[in-house]
Amino acid sequence: PKVYVVGGGPGDPELLTVKGARLLGEARSVLYTGSLFPEEALKRLAPKAYLLDSKGMTLEEIVRALAEEAGKGGVVVRLHSGDPGLYGTLLEEKEALEALGIGVEVVPGVTAAFALAARAGLSLTAPEVAQAVAFTRLGVRTPVPEGQDPKSLAAKGLTLAIYLSGMHPKRLSRELLEAGLAPDTPVLFGHKVGQAGEEVGLTDLRGLAGLPARDTTVFLVGEALRAKRVRSRLYDPDFQHRFRR
Structure with missing residues (x-):
């Protein structure tokens, strides 16, 4: 028996990977989180599948349901929003299923930060401005390890992709x-990126404080978001490499 853990992307069916879409189309059963993935869209993507909503389940109940479905044969999909390996339950589910002798294959997905940057036509990195990106979140109900929260990472000059913090913009x-970030540091925010009711906007740290408190909001923060007239050295005529001398 086998379970496919599929990254469903931010919600837009067109942002699914080809493999993810194929598996959903072939699926006999799909376990998904109804609070994060619209059921109507899922019915179109997985027309033959028995759909199970996991939003009210515990980890043990999720694993039990997946194990039961995998035992019946056919394609069984555990659908995660975004990418399964980022702020999800991939590790717990995979470990528990493998302990039961059930194979797990992970299919990556487009995470909200990348979808948000694409919607705005902006880059997360810029030559000589920011060459690193950190995924982080505020410690609210669950703690963040020391030195890994947004405040600790902000001083390093990298681009911050901040998740699970939409209820606390102030x-x-x-x-x-x-x-120590400047008040005019750019902030790109996206609420329900790739879904009905999507809202995307560009503000700064002062404007961030005035945004409404909303779940399913992701923030991108950093100077790369307003970088202009930058040029990669890779494509400079004077920059030689093995494909151009």
Whole structure:
């Protein structure tokens, strides 16, 4: 028996990988999180599948349901929003299923930060401005390891992709300002990226404090978001490499 753990992307069916879409189309059963993935869209993507909504389940109940479905044969999909390996339950589910003798194959997905940057036509990195990106979140109900929260990472000059913090825009703004970022540091925000009701906007740390508190909002913060007239050395006529001398 086998379970496919598929990254469903931010919600737009066209942002599914080809493999993910194929598996959903072939699926006999799909376990998904109804609070994050629209059921109507899923019915179109997986027309033959028995759909199970996991939003009210515990980990043990999820694993039990997946194991039962895998035992019946056919394609069984555990659908995660975004990418399964980022702020999800991939590790717990995979470990528990493998302990039961059930194989697990992971199919990556487009995470909300990448979809948000693409929607705005912006880059997360820029030559000589920012060459690193950190995925992070505020510690709210669950803690963040020391030195890995937005405030600690802000001073390094990299681009921050901040998840699971949409209910606390004022706190996020305050902590980033306390870290030494300039008040006019660009902030790209996306609410329900790739879904009905999507809202995408560009503001700064001052404007961040005035945004409404909403779940399913991701923030991108950093100078790369307003970089202009930058040029990669790779394509400079004077930059030689093995394909151009």
